[in-house]
Amino acid sequence: MKAIQVQDDQQLVLADVERPELKPGEVLVKVKAVGVNRADLLQAAGHYPPPPGTSEVLGLECAGVIEDAGDTDREQGEKVACLLAGGAYAEYVAVPQGQLMPIPEGYSFEEAASVVEVACTVWSNLGMLAGLEPGQTLLIHGGAGGIGTFAIQLAKHLGLTVAVTAGSKEKLQACKELGADVLINYKEEDFAEVLKNKCDRILDIIGAKYLDQNVKALAKDGHMVIIGMQGGVKGELNIGRLLSKRGTISATALRARDLDDKANIVRSTTEHIWPLLAKGVIRHHIHQTLPLEQAQRAHQMLQDGEVTGKLVLSV
Amino acid sequence: MKAIQVQDDQQLVLADVERPELKPGEVLVKVKAVGVNRADLLQAAGHYPPPPGTSEVLGLECAGVIEDAGDTDREQGEKVACLLAGGAYAEYVAVPQGQLMPIPEGYSFEEAASVVEVACTVWSNLGMLAGLEPGQTLLIHGGAGGIGTFAIQLAKHLGLTVAVTAGSKEKLQACKELGADVLINYKEEDFAEVLKNKCDRILDIIGAKYLDQNVKALAKDGHMVIIGMQGGVKGELNIGRLLSKRGTISATALRARDLDDKANIVRSTTEHIWPLLAKGVIRHHIHQTLPLEQAQRAHQMLQDGEVTGKLVLSV
Numbered sequence: 001m002k003a004i005q006v007q008d009d010q011q012l013v014l015a016d017v018e019r020p021e022l023k024p025g026e027v028l029v030k031v032k033a034v035g036v037n038r039a040d041l042l043q044a045a046g047h048y049p050p051p052p053g054t055s056e057v058l059g060l061e062c063a064g065v066i067e068d069a070g071d072t073d074r075e076q077g078e079k080v081a082c083l084l085a086g087g088a089y090a091e092y093v094a095v096p097q098g099q100l101m102p103i104p105e106g107y108s109f110e111e112a113a114s115v116v117e118v119a120c121t122v123w124s125n126l127g128m129l130a131g132l133e134p135g136q137t138l139l140i141h142g143g144a145g146g147i148g149t150f151a152i153q154l155a156k157h158l159g160l161t162v163a164v165t166a167g168s169k170e171k172l173q174a175c176k177e178l179g180a181d182v183l184i185n186y187k188e189e190d191f192a193e194v195l196k197n198k199c200d201r202i203l204d205i206i207g208a209k210y211l212d213q214n215v216k217a218l219a220k221d222g223h224m225v226i227i228g229m230q231g232g233v234k235g236e237l238n239i240g241r242l243l244s245k246r247g248t249i250s251a252t253a254l255r256a257r258d259l260d261d262k263a264n265i266v267r268s269t270t271e272h273i274w275p276l277l278a279k280g281v282i283r284h285h286i287h288q289t290l291p292l293e294q295a296q297r298a299h300q301m302l303q304d305g306e307v308t309g310k311l312v313l314s315v
Numbered sequence: 316m317k318a319i320q321v322q323d324d325q326q327l328v329l330a331d332v333e334r335p336e337l338k339p340g341e342v343l344v345k346v347k348a349v350g351v352n353r354a355d356l357l358q359a360a361g362h363y364p365p366p367p368g369t370s371e372v373l374g375l376e377c378a379g380v381i382e383d384a385g386d387t388d389r390e391q392g393e394k395v396a397c398l399l400a401g402g403a404y405a406e407y408v409a410v411p412q413g414q415l416m417p418i419p420e421g422y423s424f425e426e427a428a429s430v431v432e433v434a435c436t437v438w439s440n441l442g443m444l445a446g447l448e449p450g451q452t453l454l455i456h457g458g459a460g461g462i463g464t465f466a467i468q469l470a471k472h473l474g475l476t477v478a479v480t481a482g483s484k485e486k487l488q489a490c491k492e493l494g495a496d497v498l499i500n501y502k503e504e505d506f507a508e509v510l511k512n513k514c515d516r517i518l519d520i521i522g523a524k525y526l527d528q529n530v531k532a533l534a535k536d537g538h539m540v541i542i543g544m545q546g547g548v549k550g551e552l553n554i555g556r557l558l559s560k561r562g563t564i565s566a567t568a569l570r571a572r573d574l575d576d577k578a579n580i581v582r583s584t585t586e587h588i589w590p591l592l593a594k595g596v597i598r599h600h601i602h603q604t605l606p607l608e609q610a611q612r613a614h615q616m617l618q619d620g621e622v623t624g625k626l627v628l629s630v
Contacts, residue, residue: 208554211554226554229555233553234553234554236549236550236551237552239549240544246572247565249563249565253558253559
């Protein structure tokens with residue numbers, strides 16, 4: 001089959017490789033569309049190796065059609081979206097059956113392929129881990145990004161007050177149009193001052209650089225979830241301040257979870273998020289679709305920051 | 316009424332003061348016995364002021380008899396144990412009705428008075444917040460202390476593997492007799508090396524000094540709860556390591572919680588822990604009982620470290 005391979009010079013090229021062999025509990029999916037993620041760029045650069053025992057091929061999410069149901073009770077020809085540890089930049093990918101999702105009602109393969117990662121990430125952290133209740137205040141860092149725009153819409157639907165940080169007026173305006181209530185340009189204001197003791201939940205992609213400010217912004221019984229470390233890995237934690245608020249800090253990632261854990265997240269995300277996609281309560285925006293062989297161009301576009309929604313590769 | 320007052324020289328003396336007036340929802344309890352806590356020493360030294368609107372008198376837990384049921388539907392003459400924000404070093408104390416507990420079956424006033432704080436602290440953090448499941452490994456720092464000995468017994472009853480740290484062979488032996496499985500003398504071994512990636516739950520009283528080691532010791536999906544900061548307030552958090560384990564850190568305290576929160580803890584602790592006290596599954600040890608007027612001596616004993624169980628003041 002054809003698949004994208006990373007050359008020694010880190011260029012992405014279409015090459016002939018062996019079709020993946022199915023392990024017990026896996027199905028073979030003929031890939032129709034693949035979502036492009038920043039993590040793919042990291043992996044191509046050698047900084048984000050696949051977990052042991054998973055495909056070396058890039059690609060964390062896709063949509064397609066079951067070609068071979070293996071030893072499972074799924075049906076050949078079934079249309080599916082897939083959460084993957086890797087392998088989607090290819091004509092075929094092997095998928096553990098617990099990571100198969102239906103195509104959201106009314107969604108194309110392209111839309112389905114590019115909503116899986118963001119939906120599972122936002123729901124597993126905010127819905128399943130921290131929990132969202134009406135009346136709470138949620139702070140989302142990077143509100144205008146893929147995770148941010150999704151999280152704003154979910155939280156507004158659930159009745160929360162949403163505060164966001166972003167680095168420009170245009171980005172904040174985009175957040176406002178999705179329903180965000182408090183808009184903070186981090187270049188002009190200290191979010192910890194504006195939101196001191198006010199945030200019941202924080203979804204953070206910055207890490208070390210924001211740790212102390214996030215603790216300041218936490219409300220009593222507040223819970224912050226760190227899912228990215230764009231601002232560094234090690235930071236000073238003021239335990240006294242955290243204790244005075246009875247605060248909680250979690251840090252999570254999706255890719256390295258075990259099969260049971262992923263199956264649980266996929267099940268819960270399908271139950272709670274898929275109906276909201278079908279009804280248009282949460283809208284999902286594709287910036288552009290390119291053919292798989294232009295994967296290199298897609299990565300370059302993402303790298304250059306000229307993308308305002310998801311990039312999709314069609315196969 | 317008589318109550319202990321803290322003089323300017325920090326000496327504790329019995330003095331005549333006004334009886335507390337009842338607010339709506341409070342009952343007046345005639346105090347029979349008071350548990351002495353390290354926090355009382357901090358408060359007497361001026362380092363742990365009572366929360367706004369609560370008694371200036373020392374004493375976070377007591378047992379006694381309802382003298383005046385106020386506007387509640389409790390009965391005069393009812394024997395009760397009480398979780399307090401303060402006020403127990405006295406003949407009478409005003410108690411929000413949500414903080415009244417029954418006397419555990421077979422317990423004396425002295426035993427009941429001195430088990431409330433430790434039971435509510437351990438259960439609210441391990442049972443309600445972090446959650447304990449059979450087969451998990453729990454690390455308890457300061458295993459031989461009041462919190463530690465209680466937590467060891469609870470966790471063993473619930474089917475966990477229990478690891479403890481302590482600073483002497485004798486203390487570790489005491490932990491072993493209560494059921495602890497892994498004994499670590501922190502003066503001789505690095506607990507983070509012994510327990511690397513193994514601890515599903517950690518109950519910590521050290522804070523900053525152990526923060527990095529605790530994160531190393533955490534297992535996947537591990538949850539550490541910090542309830543003391545004997546080793547400092549600010550420490551470096553390795554978010555990358557926490558994220559690789561999908562770890563959670565909480566920091567909590569009991570005294571400053573609001574009435575609803577305390578009532579919830581008291582209810583759950585009565586439901587889950589009181590039967591274990593009645594059956595002797597968890598044993599509670601009183602070191603010595605002194606009369607209220609010897610509060611100063613009791614504090615001195617605790618300060619000098621010559622105490623191996625709880626100190627109680629009888630009124």
